[in-house]
Amino acid sequence: MKRASKETGSTNPTTPRGRLPIRRRSLVKRLGLTGEWLVTAAMIYIAFILFVSVFGFLFQPYPHTQTNLFNQLQPPAFMQGGSWEHILGTDDLGRDVLSRLIKGLQLSVLIGVIGTAIGAVLGSFLGIVAAHFRGWVEEILMMLVDVQVSLPFIIFALAVLAFVGNSLTILIIVVGIDGWERYARLSRSMVLSANQQDYVLAVRSLGLSNTKIYSRHVLPNIMGTLIVQMTINLPGVILLESTLSFLGLGVQPPLTSLGQILGVGRDYLILAPWIAVAPGLVIFFLTLSIAIVGDWLRDRLDPTLK
């Protein structure tokens, strides 16, 4: 045990003398990262993925659509028969897997982030509206939530994409709808309780307009919880897009996403496992990292959310 030289936590200024020795908090501990090497690693990985999806085009060795029929299914550099020209090998059309990976990652991350944002904005808005108007508006919303919960989202998404057709826009909208009901429930219950609180009653009695009350007073208070919920939903959205693309109903060529590359790789599992394994690992570590950071954020910011 070290003798404490600095005060920690809440202190009482009248009692500076002769403290009992307590162990001091280290810097890492104060950041909440002691023994959290997993969280640290996850954060680094997420930062790396973000960097690659924004600046990846700078390092992309080949255009992702460039085919080379004389160089099909070439193994990665570290496998027998591989070369450093195609570090992660080539696919069935001789396209460079690394280049496709970078390009695919870009679109996967983009769809994931935009999709999550759509769901969050849509859901929170509906939730706030329901909590504000109560009555039949709220009844209808809760009914819609019930409907959404009763149908596994992927089934709905597959049906819509197959029947209505799929452009990138439709895909993003469909993926964006996923999870709206979670934000709606959450924001509804939080606004309901916020509306009972003194500070809202106070600003309301001052005659502030509803828009101002919600945007300046209520929203900032529920924002933290919504952001944590977004972090928790993000991996699900990324997985949803990749699953749809894997099944051939998501991102369509010439565009590419991680799931789509995997879908192609599935047919060459015996001859060229790297086509499927490389994007699979990227997605897996990405969703895992976001989930780890999300859990950590939730524990730190909002332990009420489970």
Added chain:
Amino acid sequence: MSGEAKHTTPAPGATEAEPLFQVRDLSVVFDTPDGTVQVVDSVNLKVSAGRTLGLVGESGSGKSVTCLAALGLLASRGRVTGGKVMFNGRDLLKIDDAEMSKLRGCEVAMVFQDPMVSLNPVRTIGWQISESIFLHQGLSRDAAAKRTIELLDMVGIPNSKSRVLEYPHQFSGGMSQRAMIAMAIACQPKLLIADEPTTALDVTIQAQILELLSDLKKELNMALILITHDLGVIAEAADDVAVMYAGRVVEEAQVLDLFDAPLHHYTLGLLNSLPRVDRKIDRLSAIEGAAPPPQEFVTGCRFEPRCGHCNASCTGTRPEFTDISATHRVACKHPMSVSS
């Protein structure tokens, strides 16, 4: 009642010489993310059969922790670092878990602060009381059920026959606490520890519960430890008092002595903050400052930062106990003069 008593009654004379329950130099630390803090520091307590020890202090003074530690009920972050807990000639800190389980709820029982959360919500009251009987007395199902109803009658729960089948949420706070007490006395314990048994209850119910505890103590010749922050409760129900402050006992006395001639400045502060009908005071005085959290405990007299009568000698070293009489002692270097 006594015909069913399982335990052989101790010789009455023996209890005078050797108290039934004695805590000696007990120290407890908590492991927190910020380090280890000592919450109980060399505490001594004793109580004999048929008597009530009132353990009084502000919240955080370590009174509950002392008793929980003595029964091995500390949460996982708490650790006993030294001392002895003698019960009936045995050191409770030395016996193994299995033996401790046999003892708990049987010879030593405990009643907790908030009865509404201390009862299992998915089990009936009857189930929970008969569990104690089942665990320690091995009665048949019918006999246990019969005994459960007897116990409910004993603690004054009306319609006991139908209420055994009810769940805790159907009980009011006072009735829940009665049920908790019934559960605690199910095996006629020698020692009953009541941790703030009335704090969560309405004032009118408080007196009833205290009376019930006192009656049961006499009826079963138990030793009773009454933990409270409320000197009113002490005045009503205790025989002896130990005042705790910041993890240490600062004064011990018989109840009348304590109220008549408090010696520690903290005790006096507590008494002055209590409304009394026998003294005419214009306003109640509160003790300056707040009770410190354990990480801010000082090494000398722990009350020194808030005390108006201290000098340099109070810091640095722990004040030793001074015996004023056979039953009254205080840990203060400048106690209130006995004459005043």
Added chain:
Amino acid sequence: MTRYILIKILRSFLTLWIVVTAVFFVLRASGDPIYSVFSLGTPEATLDVFRVKWGIDKSMIEQYFIYVSDIFKGDFGTSFFDGRQAWDIVMERVPKTLLLGGVTFSISVVIGVVLGAIAALKHGTFWDRGIMTAAVAAFSMPSYFLALLLILLFSLQLRWLPTAGASTWQHIILPATTLGLTLAGSIARFTRSAMLEVLRQSYMRTARAKGASRFRQIAWHALPNAAIPTVTVIGFQLGWLIGGSVVIETVFSWPGAGRLFITAVGVRDFAVVQLFILMVASTVITANLLVDILYGYLDPRISVTGDSK
């Protein structure tokens, strides 16, 4: 309690009706169903014959009312492709899906609950961290990728297990493992947090103070309480399981209803897709209803006071 359940049942039917209606109109809005079978150059006269035969010559509203009233007669429409009743087509696939789902569900519930309880009881230790990291990893894993990895390892490298079909009992191992791992992971997490919540309640201290053994404290005092939130969450996982099985059945060529759905969706087989969605929605809604009833049964605070918590 009965009133509460009656309202729940009514609401369930309302939900189901909305699902059926929404799906009907969303699918029809995608274009004339006739072109999902015939190519664009087909003479109008031929098309009209089939339009009348399939009842899609009428207005969409009329079609909707016919569709809904037929449902009450037990007629879920005809597949445009082989002319068979959609009901027959789907039902011949359902047993395989039930088999896969049932095996997966029961195994993952057992594994998930046990591991979650262990993690909670060993809170903060190596076991806790290990189990929880594995659980997060399990449900962060894209199920189709896990499927491919398992195929790669157990079928292509080790040649222990078959990759496709459902003819022997070995065929179920890989798909069930893939689906179950993810499910067990989330169940373990929920069980752990429910258990942790219960373990820090005062009544657990009461049980200890009573002298109950460690086993008794957990089995008789903690588990019945932890079961209340866990059952709800496990119930909600059923929808997820059905969604996941659609993907997994496709990857492993498991001849179940999920794979049928993917095929039907690909060829725009309206009747089959509608019936499949109707069945999935009713299954999920029924499961949620059962969870509600079970909840009231497990938690005396609900069953006695009626409809409020």
